[in-house]
Amino acid sequence: MKKSKGGISAGLLRQVSQLSFLAFAVVYFITYRPSPKVLLLPILAVMVITVIFRTGFCGWLCPLGTIFDLFRKISKTIGNLPLIKPLNRRYRKWIRGNRSWLNTVDKYAKFFKYVFLIWMVSAAFLIEGDQHDSLNLPLIFAIVIIASFLIDRAWCRYGCPLGALLGIVSKLSPTSVTRYEASCINCNLCTKACPLNIDVANERRVTSKDCNTCLECINICPVDEALKLTIRKTQIPRYIYGLIVVILFIAGLAIVAGPGQIFANL
Ligand code: SF4
Numbered sequence: 001m002k003k004s005k006g007g008i009s010a011g012l013l014r015q016v017s018q019l020s021f022l023a024f025a026v027v028y029f030i031t032y033r034p035s036p037k038v039l040l041l042p043i044l045a046v047m048v049i050t051v052i053f054r055t056g057f058c059g060w061l062c063p064l065g066t067i068f069d070l071f072r073k074i075s076k077t078i079g080n081l082p083l084i085k086p087l088n089r090r091y092r093k094w095i096r097g098n099r100s101w102l103n104t105v106d107k108y109a110k111f112f113k114y115v116f117l118i119w120m121v122s123a124a125f126l127i128e129g130d131q132h133d134s135l136n137l138p139l140i141f142a143i144v145i146i147a148s149f150l151i152d153r154a155w156c157r158y159g160c161p162l163g164a165l166l167g168i169v170s171k172l173s174p175t176s177v178t179r180y181e182a183s184c185i186n187c188n189l190c191t192k193a194c195p196l197n198i199d200v201a202n203e204r205r206v207t208s209k210d211c212n213t214c215l216e217c218i219n220i221c222p223v224d225e226a227l228k229l230t231i232r233k234t235q236i237p238r239y240i241y242g243l244i245v246v247i248l249f250i251a252g253l254a255i256v257a258g259p260g261q262i263f264a265n266l
């Protein structure tokens, strides 16, 4: 059955959720200047969410994802300007013509975030003093920012150490995007829509560590029963998934630390 249109789209809800969290994070950091000790608490809450609901934090709350999505939107808008449009068309044609080897580069480049994660953990716990500077962070961030204008979620794909960690933890989660072959019409729209370049149309369950549970694949799927978000075999309506993630994050903070601690200038 074809999907009915109408109502607020899950994509719009996701953007509202991300932007609200970005605004909250900015106000929180400016007002309370939290210590690294306090920042460990949200990470713990996010871990618990990830074990149950996969990487909803990355897809629905992460302020960095929001910022880089914004960069991408700006670049798409610039790409549609009359003077830039022909150049942009040639760039997209080149991408289509070289998709095969670009996918291979993408696949291996995704491992960089694990290197970054290992470096961060070792910098925090093992290495002392000046050796922390062994990675050229300004250069890395400059590359990631430029890449974010050209590639969807480049930071999440290649650079984010938290995303790398949550991706590993998400392997424990019973939540996943599930494709039902009997209903699927093999239109490939889900694969094309995935900002993390996951071949959804050829998966039965998306269990990739790179999936950030943004649900763009489900949003775009034209068939009602073909692609669903499930916990084991039970469907979770995509409209309430984000709400669950947001509520759990806030509740997790309150349980782990208590509101008094989170909003204290430690
Ligand atoms: S597979 Fe679907 S939910 Fe996962 S990142 Fe891609 S579009 Fe988002």
Ligand code: SF4
Binding pocket: 179, 183, 184, 185, 186, 187, 188, 189, 190, 191, 200, 201, 220, 221, 222, 223, 226, 227
């Ligand atoms: S978008 Fe839906 S119908 Fe099309 S290939 Fe993906 S799962 Fe199948």
